[in-house]
Amino acid sequence: MLQLDPTAATPLTEQIVAGVVAKIERGVLAEGARLPSVRGLAQAVGVSPFTVAEAYNRLVAAGWIGAQRARGYFVAPRRTAAEPAPRAPVDDSWLLQRVYEDSGLQLQAGGGWLPPDWLYEDGVRAALRQLAKAPGELLTRYGHPQGLPALRAHLQWRLALRGIEAPAERIVLTHGASQGLDLALRLLVRPGDAVLIDAPGYSTLIAALLAHGARLHGVPRTAQGPDPAALARLAAEHRTVAFFTTSALHNPTGTSTTAAVAHQVLKLAERHDFRVIEDDPFADLVATPAPTLASLDGLERVIYLGSFSKTMSPALRVGYLAADAATVARASQLKMSSGLTGSEIMESAALAMLGDGHHRGHLDRLRERLGEAQARVCGRLAELGWQVFHRPAGGLFLWAEAPSGLDAERLTAAAAAAGIALAPGRFYLPGGEASRHFRFNAAWADDSRLYGWLADQAGR
Structure with a gap:
């Protein structure tokens, strides 16, 4: 069982990661051993399932464990887990490849397309x-x-x-x-x-x-x-x-x-x-x-x-x-x-x-939904101290600047580990220069999980 200290300066997610890695290195968790489910470990150590899911995502990304659909998480072979894999750079290649390929990025807050149930x-x-x-x-x-x-x-x-x-x-x-x-x-x-x-x-x-x-x-x-x-x-x-x-x-x-x-x-x-x-x-x-x-x-x-x-x-x-x-x-x-x-x-x-006779109605409903989502997302971001460049009346996107103190690259990488796809501003600048702006997709970003996570990052 992992021992966590809620009063420690180290975030609970990092404590879980360090604890699992230590058990693998000591041989307590052998190659192929099955880890507790996200919900099971969360109940056992008294944290939220979101915290455990973020820790497991980081362990998968570093090569310590692997995920199998419908079966859960397992300790990866030692030849891939001996050293943590270097983190891939957060750049345009990451955007073009991981955002399209990685099914673990469930919340496409910065994605370029509509959620499936918004489409025709x-x-x-x-x-x-x-x-x-x-x-x-x-x-x-x-x-x-x-x-x-x-x-x-x-x-x-x-x-x-x-x-x-x-x-x-x-x-x-x-x-x-x-x-x-x-x-x-x-x-x-x-x-x-x-x-x-x-x-x-x-x-x-x-x-x-x-x-x-x-x-x-x-x-x-x-x-x-x-x-x-x-x-x-x-x-x-x-x-x-x-x-x-x-x-x-x-x-x-x-x-x-x-x-x-x-x-x-x-x-x-x-x-x-x-x-x-x-x-x-x-x-x-x-x-x-x-x-x-x-x-x-x-x-x-x-x-x-x-x-x-x-x-x-x-x-x-x-x-x-x-x-x-x-x-x-x-x-x-x-x-x-x-x-x-x-x-x-x-x-x-x-x-x-x-x-067909329904396409026009689909577009009318889509415009209305996007307009309402834009208003909510702009409001939620403003509450957290983000500066919205322009408040669109509709469409998919808005452009917002993160509060001071939040590093764009670290925020993007941490979001990916938590299953959230963010789109940092430098992807959209011809020189790739540093930017504290992010693109948000109103349809995906109209989700309370995103704002809870952003508030948590600001608190840290």
């Missing part, structure tokens, strides 16, 4: 049932190089509602918005080129641009969108080829670009002769659509990207790119050269979901 599962199931009855040819053939013609025609209509005139032949379907960003990057950027991006901005895009050899310059994000004065200065100082930006419900700040700022961005793009890539994956979450860069520009200098993953299902890897005819032709060729056509099955499923 009923619509996905209905669409797949409908596809199961389709002719065999649809289920076995390659698709059209630009994507399913019927879906592109539907998108032409949907984009027109946002003021974007994009004939079907000027739309190419992509494997999610991520492929659209990759196509735009490969079309416009050569190694060594200067590229402007939102700062903070989309972490996956930053990683892709750096891997491509681009020279990144961050345009500070304000509550009204990208800072026009900073954009003008950077465009004048560097021979910029492209500006990647998100206009609506920006990731990670939750801000939206106003019409006035959008006009200034387009004037600067014309003056300094650079292209604008408008990534708009959250358009369906905007209750009252505002003018987009693409609608103001007429797709002459702007490449517009969209997706269905954020509102229907991340498993539905269907997005789209709309641009001038020459750009779409080149994008289609690049798409074919790297992956041939898209999945006509998934494209047909997306079309079926968009056309």
